[in-house]
Amino acid sequence: MNAPETYYTELARTQLDRARRLQQCYDRLAIVRLLFVVGFVGLLIFSWSTGFWAGALTTLTGTVLLAFGVRYHQRIGQAAAGARVQGQLAEAEITGLAHQFSQWPDGREYASPDHPYAGDLDIFGPHSLFQYLNRTVTAIGSHRLAEQLSIPAPHPVSETRRAAGRELATRPDWCMEFRTRGNELADDPAYARRLLEWANRPAVVTGAYARAMRFAAPALSAIGIWFSFTQQPWQLGLLFFIPAFLLLRRYSEAAATEHAYTAQAGRILQGYQRLFQHMEAEASELPTASAAIGRLSFYVSQLDVRYNPFVFMLEITGLWSIQWLYRLDSWRTAHRDDLPRWLEALAETDARVSWATLRFNQPTWTEPELTDEKVLQATGLAHPLLPPTGRVTNDVSMSTDGHIDLVTGSNMAGKSTWLRTVGINIVLARAGGPVCALRLRTAALQVWTSMRTHDDLSESTSSFYAELKRLKAIIEAVSDSEQQVFFLLDEILKGTNSRDRHTGSRALIRQLIRERGAGIIATHDLELAALENEPGSRVENYAMEVQTKNGELVFDYKLHRGVSRSFNATALMARMGIDIDPEDIKLTHD
Structure with a gap:
């Protein structure tokens, strides 16, 4: 049992046991309180019948004792409720350590189809990065956390957040108490805005x-x-x-x-x-x-x-x-002037608790190194949303000044997951969080992706045209000298025939390089690998292979230098009952 699991297991045990004992005390005191009220009423009747001063003294003394008892009884109830909540929060964290995190809000309200990377990298929504790390208890804290994941911060801001998050990660008790106090807040997202409007x-x-x-x-x-x-x-x-x-x-x-x-x-x-x-x-x-x-x-x-x-x-x-x-x-x-500052501090603290909890729960993650050099270097990079037992790590080292890694491979080899692995860790680094890697050194990269493009019936837009619009936005972003774009493209121009796809993809890659853009492109088009051999090429070929052992496909999800030489689509189709002529398979492979 690792340190976080030990901590949460002990906390759940002690707090739930404390809640049980306090609840028993509360229930017993409820009976005592009822008996006291009945006795007090009888004593009042008797004392007032004996005289004014006896009645007045009894009324005053009994009222004070009753008020004190009610307040003490309420404090016992509140303490029992707090201990119960904290025990339940600890149990939820144990479940989260087992990589089951659907119990936390997923932030789907922050998703936008036009965002540079949020949709493709699963930043918001079910089983998303937001859901994985979100421990906020206020609406303004949740919104602040979403902003941090959506808007890459300048290096100084990111480092400030990182330092504060690291310090708070050493105090899990403080974080748990904060979450306990705000557990049932359930404030309206618009409330803080109305409050600030009222203040002005x-x-x-x-x-x-x-x-x-x-x-x-x-x-x-x-x-x-x-x-x-x-x-x-x-x-x-x-x-x-x-x-x-x-x-x-x-x-x-x-x-x-x-x-x-x-x-x-x-x-x-x-x-x-x-x-x-x-x-x-x-x-x-x-x-x-x-x-x-x-x-x-x-x-x-x-x-x-x-x-x-x-x-x-x-x-x-x-x-x-x-x-x-x-x-x-x-x-x-x-x-009037204090309120905005107070709410700002509350939002920052609430979001910081989420980052601190992530660091405490994942002690093997590392803090990234942010640099002004145009590089992206990582060792042991893995996808944080995959279960730890199934994660496969890879390395990357590339210049981000007009260089492209071209990743070829067969179906299900892991190309798309690799693109998301790189992108989501860059987002974590820019947001001020730790990364799921042994080491990560990165420039101030603005991630852009084109991986999941869908048709839009409301605009009568096909998926191919939607992809072209996305690529146009990426080209415009790359041309913007004020930001250093790092693009992640998966099977570009897949909505057209193979000849158009190859011609268009090659032209796009050359244009992106001319504009000094950098990124990773995953493709089935092996002919694009020839770009690496052109004079002055800034393209490097990588592959993710699939092996066949005893008639079964074996995926290692490892990144290798070179061009893919494995084919698995026909093998998969054959396993699904599609009769494929062996000669056709041979011609395809040749």
Whole structure:
């Protein structure tokens, strides 16, 4: 059992056992609490029957004890729930170490068919890189992680992320506690945006009259109530409520607009508060975030009360909505500039926990070396989404200044997987993560792919035309001197006849080289291998072979220098029951 598995197994055992013991304590205390309430009611009846002071003392003492007991009981329940969640998170990580990671969100909402590489490299969606490493608990953290995988970072930014992720990887307990606190947050992806929009809105309760009425309304209401019950005609007492009523009418629309930004946000803000409390021990720039977010959560929850049908008396006697709108205005004025910084820190920390967890779970992965040299060099490079027991590693070493590796091979030999292996590890390196390799040294490469092209019925587009559009985008990207493109092309121009495919592929390769583009091209077209022998060639041939042993096809998925000499399509078809003339097979191989 490796170190991560040992850690998670022990954590799951201890936390689930702790949750069981705390739950038993909680259940016993629930019975004690019920008995206390019954006894307290009986004692109240008896004490008040004996005299005022005995009744008052019993009421005060019992109420304090009951309040303390309820809070203690709730803390026990919360602790039991937290321990249970952390134990379940540890169990999920054990499952993840066995390469079963479908239990985490896959980020399919971030997928875009026009992205340079996300679709072909399985960055988002089921069984994707995002799903493999995603441990975020907030919507803004999930979005930040998706951005990091979608937008290659400059080397300095990537190195900063890498340093922070490495440091946090040494504290798995901190990461697990962060995830436990945010486990049931389930915030809306648009909530943070609405919150920032709200923070930049102008104050609602303005003017000296409105501010003065915050204090005057309760006094006027008290006078009105006294007058109505003690004086004649009692109806005159209602006049004291008119100023509050008019002020409520004046602010009713503004209150509704303000409430649209904050409605039902108290629970989410409480979740943010718990996360900020955990972060404050590590981040000196967040000394007041949790307290301020806690106040905001409370103010928002009190404003939510305005929709309670029984709150009318609080509105008319104390201007309930206006009181809390004023407090929200004050909060906004005090923290308008702080809120974006706090949410930025929360998003970064949330995404960083995912990278730290990846590093902790995969101690054999390595940190890439980012260089300004135009090179891509890797040893023991493997695909992270393949099970560790089935991974086959290969090496790569090439200039990224107008050089192309041409990989030939038969069907199912592993060419497409090799392209994805190279691409997905470059994405990890640029995002600030570790890579599934013994060593990786890379320039600041912008990956572009053309591997899965589909027809589009909505645009009446064939798969061949869709591929041409994709290749056009890659050519334009290669021509852009501001980025260093590394392309991964699989069976280019496969939608046309063999002669057109060969002619077009050869012309495309030469153009990409002239534009100083670099990349790897996988193909069945063996005639393209002749490009390596042209004067001044920047093409190198590699092959992935298939062997036949005892009538069975054997795949080693290893990359070899040279041109493929194996053929397996006819053998596969024969195994499927298609009668193939041996002479045809001989002619094909010749």
